Amino acid sequence: MSAESVELSGVGVTPRTGVGNVIWYRGTADLSDLPDPKTVDTDAELERFESACERAHEELDAERERARERVGDDEAEIFDAHKAFLDDPAISGGVETAIENGLPAPHAVRQAFEDPIAKFEGLEGRTAERADDLRDIRDRLLRILTDRDRTDLSDLPDGTILLAERLGPSDTAQLDPETVAGFATVFGGRTSHAAIFARSLGIPAVVGVGDELAQIAEGRPVLVDGTDGLVVIDPDESARERAGDEKAEIITDHVGTRDGNEIEVAANVGTLAELDPANEAGADGIGLFRTEFLFLDRESPPDEDEQYDAYVEALSTFSNERVIVRTLDIGGDKPISYLDTPEEDNPFLGDRGIRRSLGTDADLFETQLRALLRAGTEGNLAVMFPLVSHVEELDAALARVEQVAKALDEDGIEYEVPELGVMIETPGSVFMAESLAERVDFLSIGTNDLTQYVMAASRENEQVADLHDPLHPPVLRAIHRTISAGHDGGAWVGMCGEMAGDPDLTELLVGFGLDELSMSAVTVPEVKSRVRETDSKEAEELAEQVLSVETREEVRKVEK
Amino acid sequence: MERTVTIVPEDGLHARPAAKFVTTAGEFDAEITVATEENGPVNAGSMISVTTLDARQGDEVHLVAEGKDAESALDALEDVLTTPEGES
Numbered sequence: 001m002s003a004e005s006v007e008l009s010g011v012g013v014t015p016r017t018g019v020g021n022v023i024w025y026r027g028t029a030d031l032s033d034l035p036d037p038k039t040v041d042t043d044a045e046l047e048r049f050e051s052a053c054e055r056a057h058e059e060l061d062a063e064r065e066r067a068r069e070r071v072g073d074d075e076a077e078i079f080d081a082h083k084a085f086l087d088d089p090a091i092s093g094g095v096e097t098a099i100e101n102g103l104p105a106p107h108a109v110r111q112a113f114e115d116p117i118a119k120f121e122g123l124e125g126r127t128a129e130r131a132d133d134l135r136d137i138r139d140r141l142l143r144i145l146t147d148r149d150r151t152d153l154s155d156l157p158d159g160t161i162l163l164a165e166r167l168g169p170s171d172t173a174q175l176d177p178e179t180v181a182g183f184a185t186v187f188g189g190r191t192s193h194a195a196i197f198a199r200s201l202g203i204p205a206v207v208g209v210g211d212e213l214a215q216i217a218e219g220r221p222v223l224v225d226g227t228d229g230l231v232v233i234d235p236d237e238s239a240r241e242r243a244g245d246e247k248a249e250i251i252t253d254h255v256g257t258r259d260g261n262e263i264e265v266a267a268n269v270g271t272l273a274e275l276d277p278a279n280e281a282g283a284d285g286i287g288l289f290r291t292e293f294l295f296l297d298r299e300s301p302p303d304e305d306e307q308y309d310a311y312v313e314a315l316s317t318f319s320n321e322r323v324i325v326r327t328l329d330i331g332g333d334k335p336i337s338y339l340d341t342p343e344e345d346n347p348f349l350g351d352r353g354i355r356r357s358l359g360t361d362a363d364l365f366e367t368q369l370r371a372l373l374r375a376g377t378e379g380n381l382a383v384m385f386p387l388v389s390h391v392e393e394l395d396a397a398l399a400r401v402e403q404v405a406k407a408l409d410e411d412g413i414e415y416e417v418p419e420l421g422v423m424i425e426t427p428g429s430v431f432m433a434e435s436l437a438e439r440v441d442f443l444s445i446g447t448n449d450l451t452q453y454v455m456a457a458s459r460e461n462e463q464v465a466d467l468h469d470p471l472h473p474p475v476l477r478a479i480h481r482t483i484s485a486g487h488d489g490g491a492w493v494g495m496c497g498e499m500a501g502d503p504d505l506t507e508l509l510v511g512f513g514l515d516e517l518s519m520s521a522v523t524v525p526e527v528k529s530r531v532r533e534t535d536s537k538e539a540e541e542l543a544e545q546v547l548s549v550e551t552r553e554e555v556r557k558v559e560k
Numbered sequence: 561m562e563r564t565v566t567i568v569p570e571d572g573l574h575a576r577p578a579a580k581f582v583t584t585a586g587e588f589d590a591e592i593t594v595a596t597e598e599n600g601p602v603n604a605g606s607m608i609s610v611t612t613l614d615a616r617q618g619d620e621v622h623l624v625a626e627g628k629d630a631e632s633a634l635d636a637l638e639d640v641l642t643t644p645e646g647e648s
Contacts, residue, residue: 074576078575080576080579080580084579084582084583085607085608087607088607089603089605089606090609116608120608120612123612124614130575130611459570463618
């Protein structure tokens, strides 16, 4: 780095780097140019506030829908939280009292939010970040009340680095990853809503930089390094190259280790909106296409054609690449109104995954298989069954596939039986991996659930979070055993849990002998470049060492 | 009428689960308060109050309801507090 470049540090939230020119976003909270409060018509101001709240609700509904399409269902629900804050009797009561005391609506709003914001700021961690949500809501009301246009953040010039004191979720959700090269904020933490949205959109971002950010003038060239949490002012050629390289690091070809051992690096997706970003990140196909989104938030199950269309959309986004669809994995923990999902004491050990598909939800399973077999003609499709724990379950599932194929034949409908596989996530399936592998084309290890079941530690229970780490030797041995047994049984073996997306574990996983790794799209480029740096022989030695130790501490030492 | 419930959602009683909790509380004809071991009781219909309780996964919360719908309100709120979120 040359002497001219100045570096500021903050909290990196998206592991990517972007470079561009600064645009400052000042928000709309500044009321200094409003005239002083004069004697006001109390009734008129109350009415004005009421209609501003109505308008805010309408905006939030619209933004929720937009975020749902662009960022995902879970993130979009943030706007529900905003609606609940907006309806808080403490807020409306505070505004009404202030108006009755003679303030015009905008000033009353500003005053009514002061205490609650201060209250949240005084708390710790994630709760403190709710202050950002309150500011966002306050600014929305002020903008509506003062008839100001909203700064349109969805249409910024190409190569913008957006700087702001804070960005609320409603601001961040508007950003277009095509044009915004990155953003940085004075305040904010890793778990703020702005950070969550930035990660989902894949925009390089650094938050919580501090007041020094304010010294950066509009128009200055700036580099935002979301991996190391750096904001570099006037980046020199080498810094720019590094960023340029990182962008070019999106590798669209399949990659291999230094000695030519090809590893597929695919993406996990949970909605159709995630397909394009996965493709743009250079994923070699989809290693886990979750189908739950098709079934949630509706009154009745999706019919065969609707499912067919969704699978074909994935196949056409990834023409020539493999798309692995996981059949419905729903159970007592994820209630669906139109399904009979009784409450269970241990839902994660209960009636879910393939168990429901072979039992209560047999009809739903048949419809899903029909849609999948029909979609099989449109590309390189693969289907895997979740939560298999013994061989008979797999045999029953494979028999259902045969029945469906036969029925399609009889109906004269075109179809193709896709590649079939089993998700390995129960100890039962680990012990039977070879027999399972003999019956299918592939195994895919789901490390999140496998860890939960091997360690007998619920993922829902914070008290046992420490046990929920795939680096515990019993989990690593289960993974290794699955890979060897799977290969012995003649199947290829992949991994689609969170562990696969940790670049620091790529060498170890390659050493274990995995053929495929699947992860969230943002980590695909980094894992691909790690694969290219890996030497198979060294990786195998590392794997052997890791498998020879008995504690997680020793695993960590070897891993470093 | 009162009830003690252990929080199941991973996020505790934060943004999204809290919004659901508050909205549900508002649907019933009952005065409802909620408290944790350290904080509260507060109005279950106020998003700000509920969020500032800072109730986490595994924490016990104490619900008190008075009014016509008290029992059904408690049932519905217990449901919200014991339904986990998201993907497995």
